[in-house]
Amino acid sequence: GWDYILADGASKRVYTSHGNQINIISTTGDSIGFVPTQGVHGIALVKALGKGYISAGRSNTIDIFDLKTFQVLAKIPVGQNPDAIFYDDFSKKIITCNGRSKDATVFDPFTEKVVATVPLNDKPETAVSDGKGKIFINGEGTSTVIVIDATTWKEITRYKIDGGESPSGLDIDRKTNRLFIGCGDTKTMVIMDASNGKTVGTAPIGGTDGVVFDPGLKMAYASNGEGTISAVREVSADKFEFVENITTEPSARTIGIDLVTHHLYLPAAKTEPNPAGGRPRQIPGSFHIIEVGK
Template sequence: MKHIVSLTMLAIIAFTSNAQFKVINSFKIASNGGWDYISVQPNSNRVFTSHGNQVNVLDKTTGDSLGFIPGTIGVHGIAFIPALNKGYTSNGRLNNVFVFDLKTLAVLDSIPTGKNPDAIFYDDFSKKLITCNGRSNDLSFIDPVTQKVVATVAVGGKPETAVSNGAGKVFVNIEDKNEIVAIDTKTFKVEGHWSLLPGESPTGLVIDNKTKRLFAACGDNNFLVILDAETGKLVDKLPIGKGCDGASFDPTLKNIYTSNGSDGTITVIHEDSKDKFSVIETIPTKKSARTMDIDVATHKLYLPASDTEPATGNGRPKMIPGTFQILVVGK
């Protein structure tokens, strides 16, 4: 019997067997200001990064500027609904979400939310846009057609990042309670509070919907905590680098990545099976590279960063003006 290997499988084998991940490019952005999330627009050549009071849009291959979205005061995250030709920014200091045209980048409207909307994402199952509101301790569920908040769900603490299981449940990590809250998107009711201990101060959160596993990056004591997304039970915990504020998941390579800003590294954890995980690599990046997003089509990671001055006392290192950049990590 002949064995036939698909071209896709050959590509995956070639990708995983070649050289290790490393920083392969750096895109400079001249403007000043801090940053939070970065988002790769699916099925496009664009990457969007929050920066100061605007969102910069770059060609993900060349780093060329493709424009910017102004006036996003206190911007945290960016989300997309290509079917509506719309994008969205969560503006923490404005307590709202901007709606922008995906083609022209023109701001079309604003939607009031809870206080200090932070992470933002679109849940394709419920057809709702969701913001994690850090100061009002709740989530805003927005109907993108009417552009109105249709539900506000209190979560009992500071929500950091949320993900969907694609089947009617949303999970959000609560940074100051060391737990994940499970929410039914049909009823907008909290269904569970799941402890992440021994993990503390969860930041990045990703999910594998095939194995039904949640991966919470806990920044205070440097663990990736893995929970069963059906029961909330602890599956495993693994060490990661210091200062993590983001996580990504590659469903093809079965890799979980944590961006560790204090160390200037990415920890790579492989999902060997639904109950077995291995730390397989530590990728040097740059101190301050604490958030990231993945382009699942190319397996590349994009991380905002800057050069910094040494911290004084218990303060944070200060950004050196003019050094903001996007690191590209790949093979």
Template sequence: MKTFKLIALFTLFISTGAFAQQKPVFKISDIFHIKSGGDYDYLTVDSASNRLYISHGNKINVIDKFTGDSIAIISSKKDVHGIALVHKFGKGYISNGSAKSVLVFDLKTLKVLGHVPAGDFSDGIFYDDFSKKVICCNGKSKNLTVIDPRTDKAVANIQLTGWPETAVSDGKGKIYVNNSEKAEVDVINASTYKVIHRWPNRPAKAASGLAIDRKNMLLFAGCDEKKLIVINARNGKTIATLPIGDESDAIGFDKKSKLIYSSNGEGTLTVIKEISPIKFAVAQTLKTKKGARTLTVDQVTHKIYSTTGALAPKKKGEFRPSVIPGTFEVLVINK
């Protein structure tokens, strides 16, 4: 029995080592420059229209995902953060941070249609294709606003115990929220809007980016202390802990290639391969640029987009250093 185990372990070591020697070689293939001021947060790619929606200060820059050419600017009176696209209803939704609201716009004309009241510091936002609702994470009020895109009205508020960073859905009736303050994943029933589980992010601390492999029911949570944890989305068990760079603020998952990406504000992109539902390996650590902490993955072209800019010296009381006006840019990353 011991001999068999040794052989199995040796085989696992060899297969993992062989994979590690066949790293996917990602690189920064292009840089799109955006000559305006303002800080930044999330960005979203729309493969249906070949557009990139990029949060930048109090506006969304809409650009061509291939050329970087400007298509439009969607302006808001306050800071913008996340962008959710709902093709079924022909609308987009932008979380407006300190405005405590969500801006609604038309996907064809890119004109503003209105605003929906949300919680304090509306941040991460996405469309749940099971409940057919837009879910907005509100940091300071520690809750989620549930918006019906048919009416653009808030139909529920889900109270949590801590600051929600971002959320994803399994498409089958469960919503998973990275509760940063409590270092846990909160699981919500998408029909009743009730919290049904609170899963600790052990052995990591805090939480930020979150992605899901729906096929294998795996959650990928970016956490503090340079760790990414893989969680079984059925029972909350931690399957693996992997090293990532510092200041990770977003996690992406390419469904076809089974690659997990962590964009790290220190200036790196960690690429992790899902070898099997129980085996993972860091395939590459790509040097990007300081401040490139968020990302979006194009599921059609398999490119990754991240944003940053030249950072001014951090001032006292600032959460993050501000971007020097005129230096904002989009990094295009692919093999």
């Protein structure tokens, strides 16, 4: 299995979740190494420290690893089933969205201490920062965006999502202060004004689990498990247009973006029907990364 993927254009590396490890590959496609963990969901980097951070869902920890040797340096207990993880450049903290305990852990990578636990009373999916002191978190159960103060670590407000349900993927255009919210159940991308929670646009997408925004191209992309990427252009702060569905592969439901090359990366695997029902079963040895670009 897999979840999030992180593309780092500066180092020409791609970090992808893959069961009980993260795989690290170069943008040329060569394998660089791997880091063992337990039920990885996401990866964050703090290059000033030369370290990476893994949300390990099965061990309920942030696993810290060295970016040069890929050795695991420490395991820090956080909430239950940490899922999404990211580094907030404003507060210089790492935040994990903990699905089972329905809270967010705030971790200081410079002191390696947990500094706050923020109760959310909802299953958090993805979090982003506006770079000015606010954190936005998708609340999947109630279809809301929870706004957190990145100084006090207190909840500021909640915005009910108008136009979509069960949000998962999330990204932000910091210049226009617009949130791009992927709502898989209703197959809609909702574009929200982050200052007041108002919906300023919607676009048709698929059964998405990931959303990224390219500030250079003014394009938002939603990765859909059916095997497409829905591309939505931000014409202005209040005008958005659906561009196209880019063909990928069924199962390619999460996405990472290289902001240097503007290429997209999606984990995928070949699958077959599961005799027990439910999700299709992965064919062993078929896990791979799809690269999309012009």
